[in-house]
Amino acid sequence: MKKYLAEVEDLLDRLYIAAEGAGLRLEDRRKAPEVAALLEEVERAASRMSRRSPLLLVDAAAGKSYVGLLAARLVFEASGRGASVITIERDPLRVDAARRAAERLGARIPVECRTGAVEEAAAWPQRPSIVTALHACGAAADAVLDGAVASGARTLLLVPCCTSAAVAASNPASAHAEALGIPPAAPVRRRFIQSVIDAERTLRLEAAGYETEVVEFVAPTVTPHSLLWRARLVKAPRRRAAADSGWPPA
Numbered sequence: 223m224k225k226y227l228a229e230v231e232d233l234l235d236r237l238y239i240a241a242e243g244a245g246l247r248l249e250d251r252r253k254a255p256e257v258a259a260l261l262e263e264v265e266r267a268a269s270r271m272s273r274r275s276p277l278l279l280v281d282a283a284a285g286k287s288y289v290g291l292l293a294a295r296l297v298f299e300a301s302g303r304g305a306s307v308i309t310i311e312r313d314p315l316r317v318d319a320a321r322r323a324a325e326r327l328g329a330r331i332p333v334e335c336r337t338g339a340v341e342e343a344a345a346w347p348q349r350p351s352i353v354t355a356l357h358a359c360g361a362a363a364d365a366v367l368d369g370a371v372a373s374g375a376r377t378l379l380l381v382p383c384c385t386s387a388a389v390a391a392s393n394p395a396s397a398h399a400e401a402l403g404i405p406p407a408a409p410v411r412r413r414f415i416q417s418v419i420d421a422e423r424t425l426r427l428e429a430a431g432y433e434t435e436v437v438e439f440v441a442p443t444v445t446p447h448s449l450l451w452r453a454r455l456v457k458a459p460r461r462r463a464a465a466d467s468g469w470p471p472a
Contacts, residue, residue, distance in 0.1 A: 226258040229296055237323040238286060252444070257288050259439045260356055260379060263452065264289075265297050267352050267377040268305075270454075276304035277351040280375070282340050282366045283358040284309040287320035290354070294331035306332040308347055312339045341365040346373040357383040357447060364390055367423060367451075371430045378432065380451040381439065382423070385415075391422040423451065431457035 231254045268277055277298070281290030287309040298305035311317050320335040327333070338345030340355075340362060346369050353370040355363065363382035370378045385392065395418035396411075404414045420436065427434045432453035439450035 224258075226261045226292075226296055227255060230254045230258045230261070230292060233292055233295065233327075234288065237291065237326050238288075238319065253288065255444050256356060256381075256440055257292060260289055260354060260381070260450075261293055261297055263379050263439060263450065264293050264352060264354060265301075267379065267454075268297065268301075268303060271351060271376070273303065276306065278347060278349070279305060279307045280347065280350040280353045280370075280373075281307065281309040282353055282355045282369065283362045284311045284316075284320065284335075285313075285356075286316050286323065287311065287335060289356050291320065291323055291327055291329070291333060293354075294329040294333050295327055298331045299329050305351075307334070308350075309333070309335045310338050310340055310345050311335070312337070339365075340369050343369070343372065345369075349374045350376070352377045352379065354379045356381050357445075359383040360386045361388040361390070364423070367426065370453075371427070371432075374455070376455050378427070378451065378453040380423075380453070381447065381449065382451075383447045385419055389419055391419045395419055395422075420449070427451065427453045431455055 231251065234254060264279065271277060279290060279293055281287055284290055290307045290309040294307045309320055311320065314337055317335050317337045324333045324335060336345060350373060353366065353375040355366040358366050358380065363380060366380060367378065387393070392415065395415040398418060399411050399414050404411050424434050424436060433456045434451060434453040437450050437452060438448045440448050442448045
């Protein structure tokens with residue numbers, strides 16, 4: 223995180239904040255360590271891939287495309303790595319902000335800011351090298367996961383955000399909590415349900431052939447949503463079979 227933090231803060235200010243006539247806000251300063259930490263994950267994933275072919279990074283549910291644009295400059299361009307970036311965001315206003323920032327960035331790495339929903343197959347390119355999603359909220363995290371798998375992404379770096387009843391595994395998790403007699407006290411049951419949802423996402427990736435780690439990519443003091451799903455496509459049959467047998471819970 224420290225490797226990129228100062229540069230991330232500087233670029234967030236120059237590309238998004240100062241351009242609108244204001245200084246870096248507290249929420250942007252809080253976001254900077256998360257972006258910096260995810261850029262280190264992108265760099266690590268890219269280092270495991272051959273330099274003979276250019277990389278394609280997809281920043282999904284991208285918001286203003288902080289991760290995609292800054293990866294273009296700080297990770298790929300700085301290292302001389304051949305790459306391109308596609309960002310996917312459904313909010314046209316945020317896409318417009320990302321496009322303006324991309325113009326100000328002036329990176330030599332091609333950047334395309336797409337308006338589209340991550341739930342739509344047409345929004346996704348085929349065989350991206352790396353897919354990132356920083357704080358994909360609720361069901362969007364599952365849509366990014368499914369889109370990455372369907373498009374054949376080689377690596378997924380997913381940081382889910384808040385959970386709601388719209389999340390596919392929420393209802394089965396709630397039913398499982400009821401069947402086990404998990405106390406209805408809100409924090410107790412909510413933590414159990416979140417754990418089941420997290421497990422289902424992990425098993426779904428493993429069943430699709432992804433070697434998956436779940437790690438804290440930043441400290442919980444930075445954000446309560448500090449878990450990163452680091453998934454690499456390996457297509458190991460034994461791993462897929464084990465994951466298939468793990469869901470739904472007995």
